[in-house]
Amino acid sequence: MLNTLARMIRTGILTEPWPAAATTPSAVEALQQDLWKILGRAQCIRHVDAGSCNGCELEIHALNNPYYNLEGAGIKFVASPRHADLLLVTGPVSVNMEEALRRTYDAIPDPKLVIAVGDCGTCGGIFGAGYATRGRVANIIPVSHTIAGCPPTPTAILAGILQAARVRVGA
Amino acid sequence: MNFDSFEQPTISIPSNIPCSYASLGAVEWQRAMDELKEIGATFLTLWGSDDRYPDDGERDRCFAIHAAFLLPEGALVLSHKIESIANPTYPSLVRAFPAAARLERATHDLLGIASTAPDQRPWHRHDAWPANYYPLRRDHLEPQTTNLKPAAYPFVQVVGDGVHEIAVGPVHAGIIEPGHFRFSVVGEKVIRLEERFGYTHRGIAKHFEAATQADGHRIAARVSGDSTVAFAWAYCAALEAIAATACPPRATYLRALALEHERLANHLGDLGALGNDAGFAFGLTQFSRLKEDLLRANVEAFGARYLFDTIIPGGVAADLPQPAYAHLLHLYRMLDHEAAGLRTIYDDHGGLQDRFREAGHLSRDLALQLGAIGLAARASGIAHDLRADHPWAPYNTIITEVVTETGGDVAARVQVRFREIFESLRLCRALLAQLSHTSVDATPIAVPVPIAEPGRLAIGIIEGWRGPVLIALETGPNGQIRRCHAHDPSWQNWPLLEYAILGNIVPDFPLINKSFNLSYSGQDG
Numbered sequence: 040m041l042n043t044l045a046r047m048i049r050t051g052i053l054t055e056p057w058p059a060a061a062t063t064p065s066a067v068e069a070l071q072q073d074l075w076k077i078l079g080r081a082q083c084i085r086h087v088d089a090g091s092c093n094g095c096e097l098e099i100h101a102l103n104n105p106y107y108n109l110e111g112a113g114i115k116f117v118a119s120p121r122h123a124d125l126l127l128v129t130g131p132v133s134v135n136m137e138e139a140l141r142r143t144y145d146a147i148p149d150p151k152l153v154i155a156v157g158d159c160g161t162c163g164g165i166f167g168a169g170y171a172t173r174g175r176v177a178n179i180i181p182v183s184h185t186i187a188g189c190p191p192t193p194t195a196i197l198a199g200i201l202q203a204a205r206v207r208v209g210a
Numbered sequence: 211m212n213f214d215s216f217e218q219p220t221i222s223i224p225s226n227i228p229c230s231y232a233s234l235g236a237v238e239w240q241r242a243m244d245e246l247k248e249i250g251a252t253f254l255t256l257w258g259s260d261d262r263y264p265d266d267g268e269r270d271r272c273f274a275i276h277a278a279f280l281l282p283e284g285a286l287v288l289s290h291k292i293e294s295i296a297n298p299t300y301p302s303l304v305r306a307f308p309a310a311a312r313l314e315r316a317t318h319d320l321l322g323i324a325s326t327a328p329d330q331r332p333w334h335r336h337d338a339w340p341a342n343y344y345p346l347r348r349d350h351l352e353p354q355t356t357n358l359k360p361a362a363y364p365f366v367q368v369v370g371d372g373v374h375e376i377a378v379g380p381v382h383a384g385i386i387e388p389g390h391f392r393f394s395v396v397g398e399k400v401i402r403l404e405e406r407f408g409y410t411h412r413g414i415a416k417h418f419e420a421a422t423q424a425d426g427h428r429i430a431a432r433v434s435g436d437s438t439v440a441f442a443w444a445y446c447a448a449l450e451a452i453a454a455t456a457c458p459p460r461a462t463y464l465r466a467l468a469l470e471h472e473r474l475a476n477h478l479g480d481l482g483a484l485g486n487d488a489g490f491a492f493g494l495t496q497f498s499r500l501k502e503d504l505l506r507a508n509v510e511a512f513g514a515r516y517l518f519d520t521i522i523p524g525g526v527a528a529d530l531p532q533p534a535y536a537h538l539l540h541l542y543r544m545l546d547h548e549a550a551g552l553r554t555i556y557d558d559h560g561g562l563q564d565r566f567r568e569a570g571h572l573s574r575d576l577a578l579q580l581g582a583i584g585l586a587a588r589a590s591g592i593a594h595d596l597r598a599d600h601p602w603a604p605y606n607t608i609i610t611e612v613v614t615e616t617g618g619d620v621a622a623r624v625q626v627r628f629r630e631i632f633e634s635l636r637l638c639r640a641l642l643a644q645l646s647h648t649s650v651d652a653t654p655i656a657v658p659v660p661i662a663e664p665g666r667l668a669i670g671i672i673e674g675w676r677g678p679v680l681i682a683l684e685t686g687p688n689g690q691i692r693r694c695h696a697h698d699p700s701w702q703n704w705p706l707l708e709y710a711i712l713g714n715i716v717p718d719f720p721l722i723n724k725s726f727n728l729s730y731s732g733q734d735g
Contacts, residue, residue, distance in 0.1 A: 043492060043555055053499060086385045090410045092731045094435025094516055099385050100479075101505070104498035118383035133734075134338035135409045136388055138360055139380050165432055170345050170352045171413035189518060190435065 054108040082114045082204050085123035085147065089140045089179075090133030090172060094190035095157040099127065101193040114200060120146035125203065128180075131159040131166040132173040144180045152203050154184045156196060161185040211283050215241035220286070224451030224668040227600035228284030231667070239290040240301040246279055246286075247306035252594065253581045253702070254278040254285065254671070255680050256303065256313040257695035258321040260348050262295065273298040273323045276695075277310070278669065278680065284600055285669055287682070292323060302327035309581035309702040316735070320346045320415060334408045334735070337361045345416050346693075368394035368402050376716065380409045387730035391719075398715040403708045410734040418694035419686075423449055423662060424523060426691055430681060431518050433696045434732030439465075439472040440674030441681070441696060442521040447602070448670030448683040449523050452662040460645065460653040461525035462604040467641045468517045468526070470634045473675040474545070475504050477627040477634075480727050484624055485556065487721040488565035496552055500545060507541045510534050525656025535646055542635045542642075553628045566621035570710040570722030573618055580709065583702045584677015586726055589626045590618040596673035608640045620725040661689040676700065676729065698732025 088096055102109040109115070117123050120143045132140060144153070155176040158164035168174035176182050183206075186199035211220050211230045215238060220230035234242055256277045261270065273292045278285060292298045302325035303310035314325040315333035322344035324330065335341070337358045344350055367375075373396055380388035388409040394402040417429050430445035431438045443465055450457055457465070478501040485493020505515040511534040512520050513527075520527055530538075556562055572582070577590035587594060596602075597610040613629040615622035662685045670681040677699030686692035707726055711719060 042551075042558075046496065046551065046555070047492065050496065050499065087381055088387050088410065090412055090731075091387070092410075092432045092435040092438075093387055093729065094432070094438070094518065096385050096387065097436060097479075097516065101498070101502060104502050105495055106499065106502050116385060130410065131412060133410055133412055135334075135336040135360070135411055136380065137338065139388065139409070143381055165428060166412045166417060169413050169416065170339050170343070171411050171416070189432075190516060192515060 053105040054111055055106055082125060083117045083123045084114065084125045084127055085117055085120045085143065086127040087140055087143050088129050089136040089176065090130035091157065091159060095129040098190045098193050098196060102197060107193050107197060123147050125152040125154065127154050127156050128176045129156045129160050131163050132176055132179050134171055134173060137173060137179060140179060152183045153180060154186060154199060154203055155182045156186045157191060158187055158189040161187045164189065211286060213242065213245055215245045223287060225285060226447035226451060226602040226670055229287065229669050230284065231287045233289045236290065236301060242288060243303050243306040252280040252583065253307035253309050254280055254678065255697035256310050256317060257682060258317040258323050259693045260321060260346055263348050273321065275300045275323060277303060278682065285671060287669060298323040300325055307581055309705065313701060320344060322347060331364060334411045336408055345413060363406055365392045365404050372396050389730045393716060395716060400711050400714055400716060403711045405704055405708060407730060408734050410731040414696055414735045415694065418691050421691055422689050423685060423691055424689065426694060427521065427523055428519060430696060434698055434729040435516065436476055436729065437674045437676065437679055437732065439468045439517050439521060440672045440679040443469060444670035444672045444679050444681040446521055446523050447672065448668040448681045450659060452666045452668040452685055453659050455524060455657060455659045457525055458654050458657055460648050461655045463641050463644050464526045464655065465521055466604050467638060468512060468520050470638050471504065471508060472517060473634050474631060475501055476675045477631050478504065480724065481624065481627055483724050485562065487724050488562050490559065490562050500548055503541065507538060511538060522656060523659040529655050530645060535642060538642055542638055546632065546635050549628065549631050563621065565721060566624055567619060569620040569718050570714060570725055571619045572706055572710045576709060580706055581702050582706050584699045585626055586623065586703045586706055588614045589622040591616040596671065596678055608637055610637065620721060623725040696735065698729050700728040700733040704728050704733060
């Protein structure tokens with residue numbers, strides 16, 4: 040136990056400032072204020088992998104590591120689409136995930152945001168449309184924002200999410 | 211290689227490890243499977259091809275089925291030309307090699323050639339494209355967008371007093387790939403688990419056929435994102451073997467460094483997630499920090515966090531910049547020290563060990579019977595690692611120690627990861643030492659790969675972090691790809707989970723599942 044505590048203290052707080060591209064640290068605080076004022080709660084994200092190679096998922100995962108600390112901005116991932124304000128979708132929408140994607144989208148209460156993450160979700164990427172894929176996410180459900188990259192870096196994803204949230208709260 | 215059941219001697223085909231080939235008739239094919247089972251061969255993969263319209267005029271006009279195995283002498287590829295074109299059927303491998311079952315179902319979905327196995331349910335096809343459309347048949351045109359709704363899938367049902375089903379997926383409660391798990395439970399105890407996948411099927415094989423040999427590595431790199439280096443290397447190894455092009459030594463060291471970084475990143479991430487799934491969030495914080503440190507070092511060393519397109523035909527895309535050497539050595543020292551400290555914390559934590567030990571147990575006998583492969587097999591005492599068994603360049607110059615544990619439970623799979631981290635860090639140091647000895651200017655990092663002649667088959671096989679990743683590449687005319695089959699070891703290891711979960715409680719499933727951490731996209735293709 041002492042060993043564990045000592046390591047926690049030694050590691051300290053690793054969280055870094057937010058990406059300047061989207062917002063400055065003080066603007067994050069302003070965004071948090073806005074989120075609370077307008078939504079009365081945190082921004083909640085549901086993620087759906089619609090045929091990704093898992094590369095984008097690895098980078099979305101990284102948002103929860105202590106360096107990026109997404110929850111520090113009042114933004115968190117939720118298990119149920121009913122609790123979500125924002126849908127993150129990756130992949131070239133495989134035909135086998137099309138129905139599940141539509142149902143997840145329908146289950147999210149209005150008003151909702153959809154962000155397509157990665158080159159596949161943004162434009163179909165290397166796979167595009169074929170017998171097994173439908174191409175970009177916007178071919179299936181309305182998309183509000185896109186984040187390109189193969190895979191996009193956590194900083195790029197974070198910047199995209201913050202941007203979408205700011206538009207959402209009218210900041 | 212010599213086999214009693216083969217009428218003709220085997221011939222050698224291009225590969226990065228010793229590889230033999232034989233074409234067999236139906237009776238021979240069946241006998242060969244029994245003989246291979248008898249001598250303890252490891253089943254690697256199965257794929258089919260449509261050879262009805264030969265480009266080079268020398269091929270038999272038929273469908274063919276191909277299987278690959280691993281033996282102490284090297285790899286063995288067997289082909290069987292299927293006589294009937296109207297009703298193509300071949301003898302199933304399932305009796306000898308149960309791991310072939312899903313591959314046989316998938317092969318039927320893609321090519322419309324059936325095995326004689328009893329389970330003929332579709333695997334990749336979820337009714338989203340018409341049942342009479344077989345994507346890899348050369349005379350089948352892609353269907354116009356159809357809106358067929360998924361039909362109910364006939365899961366095997368367990369009936370009896372108090373038995374009920376829990377359906378999970380395809381969308382899971384986290385940032386995870388999609389797949390469906392159907393549990394049959396009594397109270398909390400799992401008495402049956404049936405997996406259903408295919409949700410991320412992107413038609414990889416079809417995409418390969420539209421690509422050129424020179425850019426196929428980009429598709430290979432996107433079969434499974436967490437194994438991008440292994441797949442890209444396997445593809446390039448196959449292509450370079452056909453073209454008889456040797457990758458420059460310096461590039462082989464850089465490739466191996468990238469492969470070991472991929473292993474480290476995944477193992478670090480898994481150890482954190484395993485702690486978290488057992489209620490020890492501290493582990494997730496610590497390990498996800500170490501993983502992030504490694505990914506950031508990748509940016510300096512390779513120019514990207516995840517090493518997509520780092521490996522290209524003929525070599526690698528870029529060399530290490532000079533400052534990276536010192537930084538990487540510093541990183542390896544830090545990771546070694548931190549991982550050792552965290553291992554002590556994990557080992558000494560009573561609550562954590564209580565969750566790890568005996569959870570998801572897979573005995574060595576069962577693992578052998580089911581054809582377990584890679585990391586999961588090593589945790590059940592099966593000492594196979596291509597880097598040591600059939601070392602290809604540069605692993606033939608640096609000795610890899612095979613890490614095995616005998617427990618077969620979550621704790622054993624945790625220990626294999628810890629020990630492979632230390633072994634991998636040792637290899638990274640050795641590779642870095644080799645790289646600092648060879649002059650950057652004197653040795654190129656990539657050589658041109660000439661267009662390979664059509665109709666050649668080659669195997670590229672690389673020990674990725676999950677296990678052996680395989681690419682079977684057949685060349686077409688004018689630098690095209692005639693057929694390319696990408697195989698992830700998850701094909702073999704997903705069925706293990708259906709057994710490892712038996713008798714465990716539902717709440718332990720995420721932990722047991724994570725301890726295998728298999729790929730959905732890799733096997734969906």
